[in-house]
Amino acid sequence: MTLPTHSQFKSLLALAHDLADRSRAVILPQFRKPLDVANKAGAQAFDPVTKADRAAERAIAKMIRARAPEHGLVGEEYGRERQDAPYQWVVDPIDGTRSFITGSPLWGTLIGLLHEGEPVLGLMDQPFTAERYWSDRTAAYLGVGTAKPRRIRTRACPRxxxxxxxxxxxxxxxxxxxxxxxxxxxxxxxxxxxxxxxxxxxxxxxxxxxxxxxxxxxxxxxxxxxxxxxxxxxxxxxxxxxxxxxxxxxxxxxxxxxxxxxxxxxxx
Incomplete structure (x- = not known):
């Protein structure tokens, strides 16, 4: 897999953080508030969606169109745009909508980026706890609120x-x-x-x-x-x-x- 250059990656990561900031501003005011919940799955199942899901994806899409109009977008709520673009943002505005509607904080906004079909960048934002996890070119990080981000690593557990x-x-x-x-x-x-x-x-x-x-x-x-x-x-x-x-x-x-x-x- 060929990663974007250092300068390209820096710009892409900055955009990912800006997208997360924008979606956080849309979603957080609606968490643990009365919400209308629609069911996307029809009568035979339950696949919930709220106005927070849809508003956040619209906000993300608007920023991508303004900042990177040559990039594509795959979103849970509104589908695909510019499917042939080498860069494709893959977005789930609220991954864990069931948790969201029950007031549990075990949900997050997912912002991923594919280059020629390969995942090159990922970010997960949890607005309520102010946690943000992301990858750079060689490592992964966690930032909480205004504290300095720290590098994170998986642990050894072979058994x-x-x-x-x-x-x-x-x-x-x-x-x-x-x-x-x-x-x-x-x-x-x-x-x-x-x-x-x-x-x-x-x-x-x-x-x-x-x-x-x-x-x-x-x-x-x-x-x-x-x-x-x-x-x-x-x-x-x-x-x-x-x-x-x-x-x-x-x-x-x-x-x-x-x-x-x-x-x-x-x-x-």
Missing amino acids: LSDSLLMTTSPDLFAAGTEMDGFMRVKREARMTRYGGDCYAYCLLAAGFVDLVVESGLKNYDIVALIPIVERAGGRVTTWDGRPATDGGRILASGDPALHDRALKLLNR
């Missing part, structure tokens, strides 16, 4: 029996192959915690969690998180070891040896 596992919900996994694979990993892990959405991946990048196993993800759920986890020292793939850029069944690990062991269990 499944020592690992801490997270997933957003067991409801992600279809009965049969998916649930069986997840349960094999769960039985071997030391502890499993539910909830988190994008926040779980950032906890992994910061060295607090060792595994995240999920299914049914879209590209906007994962693209921003791949550079954060990988530049902190971890790995992100599909369950069959392929690149995770398009979503699907996802395995993220802080320790490469642990990743290989978890893949074997998922595919036994």
Whole structure:
């Protein structure tokens, strides 16, 4: 993968932070306030969306059009723009809308950037806790409020029996192959915690969690998180070891040896 030059990356990262600042200003005033919740999935399921999701994506799209009109955009709420552009911003304005509507802070704004289809930059912003995780060209960082950002790293944990596992919900996994694979990993892990959405991946990048196993993800759920986890020292793939850029069944690990062991269990 060819990364943008240092000067190019610096400009792209500055734009990503500005996008996060703008979306934060739109979303935060609406958190833990009465909200109308629409269901995008129809009568057979529940896929919530709020005016905060939609307003934040519109704000992000407006800034991209103004600052980088040659770039493309993939958003959860409004789809694609300029699909042939070499640079594609991949955005989920509120990843974890279920947490958002219940007042839980386990959600975040995901802002990722693809170059020629490869993830080159990722940022996750949690406005309520003032946490922001991001990747630069070679490392990952956490900034909290006005404090100086610090570099984050995954932790060594080669054994499944020592690992801490997270997933957003067991409801992600279809009965049969998916649930069986997840349960094999769960039985071997030391502890499993539910909830988190994008926040779980950032906890992994910061060295607090060792595994995240999920299914049914879209590209906007994962693209921003791949550079954060990988530049902190971890790995992100599909369950069959392929690149995770398009979503699907996802395995993220802080320790490469642990990743290989978890893949074997998922595919036994």
